[in-house]
Amino acid sequence: xxxxxxxxxxxxxxxxxxxxxxxxxxxxxxxxxxxxxxxxxxxxxxxxxxxxxxxxxxxxxxxxxxxxxxxxxxxxxxxxxxxxxxxxxxxxxxxxxxxxxxxxxxxxxxxxxxxxxxxxxxxxxxxxxxxxxxxxxxxxxxxxxxxxxxxxxxxxxxxxxxxxxxxxxxxxxxxxxxxxxxxxxxxxxxxxxxxxxxxxxxxxxxxxxxxxxxxxxxxxxxxxxxxxxxxxxxxxxxxxxxxxxxxxxxxxxxxxxxxxxxxxxxxxxxxxx
Amino acid sequence: xxxxxxxxxxxxxxxxxxxxxxxxxxxxxxxxxxxxxxxxxxxxxxxxxxxxxxxxxxxxxxxxxxxxxxxxxxxxxxxxxxxxxxxxxxxxxxxxxxxxxxxxxxxxxxxxxxxxxxxxxxxxxxxxxxxxxxxxxxxxxxxxxxxxxxxxxxxxxxxxxxxxxxxxxxxxxxxxxxxxxxxxxxxxxxxxxxxxxxxxxxxxxxxxxxxxxxxxxxxxxxxxxxxxxxxxxxxxxxxxxxxxxxxxxxxxxxxxxxxxxxxxxxxxxxxxx
Numbered sequence: 001x002x003x004x005x006x007x008x009x010x011x012x013x014x015x016x017x018x019x020x021x022x023x024x025x026x027x028x029x030x031x032x033x034x035x036x037x038x039x040x041x042x043x044x045x046x047x048x049x050x051x052x053x054x055x056x057x058x059x060x061x062x063x064x065x066x067x068x069x070x071x072x073x074x075x076x077x078x079x080x081x082x083x084x085x086x087x088x089x090x091x092x093x094x095x096x097x098x099x100x101x102x103x104x105x106x107x108x109x110x111x112x113x114x115x116x117x118x119x120x121x122x123x124x125x126x127x128x129x130x131x132x133x134x135x136x137x138x139x140x141x142x143x144x145x146x147x148x149x150x151x152x153x154x155x156x157x158x159x160x161x162x163x164x165x166x167x168x169x170x171x172x173x174x175x176x177x178x179x180x181x182x183x184x185x186x187x188x189x190x191x192x193x194x195x196x197x198x199x200x201x202x203x204x205x206x207x208x209x210x211x212x213x214x215x216x217x218x219x220x221x222x223x224x225x226x227x228x229x230x231x232x233x234x235x236x237x238x239x240x241x242x243x244x245x246x247x248x249x250x251x252x253x254x255x256x257x258x259x260x261x262x263x264x265x266x267x268x269x270x271x272x273x
Numbered sequence: 274x275x276x277x278x279x280x281x282x283x284x285x286x287x288x289x290x291x292x293x294x295x296x297x298x299x300x301x302x303x304x305x306x307x308x309x310x311x312x313x314x315x316x317x318x319x320x321x322x323x324x325x326x327x328x329x330x331x332x333x334x335x336x337x338x339x340x341x342x343x344x345x346x347x348x349x350x351x352x353x354x355x356x357x358x359x360x361x362x363x364x365x366x367x368x369x370x371x372x373x374x375x376x377x378x379x380x381x382x383x384x385x386x387x388x389x390x391x392x393x394x395x396x397x398x399x400x401x402x403x404x405x406x407x408x409x410x411x412x413x414x415x416x417x418x419x420x421x422x423x424x425x426x427x428x429x430x431x432x433x434x435x436x437x438x439x440x441x442x443x444x445x446x447x448x449x450x451x452x453x454x455x456x457x458x459x460x461x462x463x464x465x466x467x468x469x470x471x472x473x474x475x476x477x478x479x480x481x482x483x484x485x486x487x488x489x490x491x492x493x494x495x496x497x498x499x500x501x502x503x504x505x506x507x508x509x510x511x512x513x514x515x516x517x518x519x520x521x522x523x524x525x526x527x528x529x530x531x532x533x534x535x536x537x538x539x540x541x542x543x544x545x546x
Binding site for chain 1: 383384386387391418419420422423424429430433456457458459480482483484485487497498500503
């Protein structure tokens with residue numbers, strides 16, 4: 001794999017800098033020469049999608065995606081309808097901020113079999129796909145690590161996400177590949193090749209040893225054991241040459257000086273991605 | 274699935290009652306009418322395998338397995354040889370305490386690709402299998418949850434363990450099925466059927482939501498979202514009708530009154546397994 005020589009494909013998730021407001025993220029990324037931003041709804045909420053969209057358009061940053069939709073399963077019909085309604089709103093918000101993609105965290109409902117959750121995920125995506133098409137927004141099914149199978153995702157391998165995208169077979173529905181969730185899978189290389197043009201986005205970070213918290217102890221690339229560069233090679237051979245999105249949830253890193261942390265991310269991007 | 278109507282197949286891992294010594298485990302399980310015990314090397318160490326074997330034989334308990342061998346991968350040749358030597362000792366210890374099985378936690382070495390660790394696991398098992406055969410001890414390859422792929426196991430699905438056992442193809446090498454590690458896998462039912470007579474042991478506990486610690490926050494059956502009874506059905510259809518081993522690592526439960534906790538495990542066994 002050739003090194004990345006510049007930052008032209010670098011995108012950062014606003015949740016990587018959770019302590020910052022959207023305005024602070026925009027200013028910092030612009031100053032640092034980071035051209036791409038993925039916006040979390042958490043960062044949209046204070047000023048709303050319309051004002052956020054104006055700030056982003058004025059900044060000249062490329063809005064890569066909106067995180068996140070999904071969470072379709074529920075034990076009740078009302079809960080499933082509420083999830084669909086929320087995803088329709090997320091699609092509208094994406095359109096308002098100029099994001100071409102909504103990343104879907106599939107969801108899971110403890111108390112029902114995983115198969116039932118998977119059926120509800122398929123139903124939910126089918127229900128919102130026409131609205132996504134009308135809005136010019138794509139939907140990326142993101143398989144999550146099996147340690148989130150209880151309450152965050154009944155889709156835990158790229159094979160499953162590929163199967164789902166294939167069955168839904170809608171031009172606006174594809175998959176999101178995140179190294180943190182998928183690195184351990186012996187089938188990963190083959191399933192990335194199979195995904196091919198269905199790959200809509202690519203997320204990077206690292207797996208720390210030990211992992212001290214199941215949610216918020218991700219590492220910056222190079223701080224852990226994931227072969228990030230090798231996986232980037234697989235994704236590129238599958239035909240994806242789009243944004244490389246840095247998404248790090250880390251209580252430790254959120255407590256650090258954020259501008260210095262941003263510089264370290266840029267160096268890690270060149271060195272390890 | 275029919276309910277379990279008595280405790281004739283119940284086995285408890287000594288690590289489930291980590292605060293107890295082996296002597297205390299033996300006394301408590303005997304008093305409680307628990308007929309099977311799986312001994313951790315942690316509980317053997319203080320009095321050694323010979324004395325432990327005598328205590329266990331005198332108790333009348335059935336020694337189901339010794340936990341644990343494995344951890345074969347290492348970045349150095351010396352490290353890999355040390356692991357093989359330690360597994361030879363574990364086999365001897367199993368023979369000394371009358372355990373017909375050593376459970377193998379495969380291991381992983383952060384800093385090398387998972388494929389390299391997998392090759393080293395195969396090499397290690399092949400190296401110790403003849404000694405296991407001579408000692409009359411079987412070896413169970415236990416796939417561990419993907420959240421342990423960094424430093425505990427490069428074998429994370431039953432498909433992988435089945436592939437390995439098939440390639441090694443030794444009469445003393447099979448697999449161990451633990452619901453905690455495997456419950457999320459959409460291939461589980463099929464891979465259990467494929468494993469068939471290679472299933473050497475079956476471990477149960479539950480997955481808590483939220484899981485507050487990656488190592489020591491397992492639940493007793495019924496405290497989480499795993500369909501334990503359904504998985505028992507798959508294992509039994511595959512031909513396994515042996516011990517059902519309760520293995521719970523839990524900082525919370527270790528801090529409780531241990532005899533009362535043992536009673537709750539027995540009730541959970543009848544109600545949820």
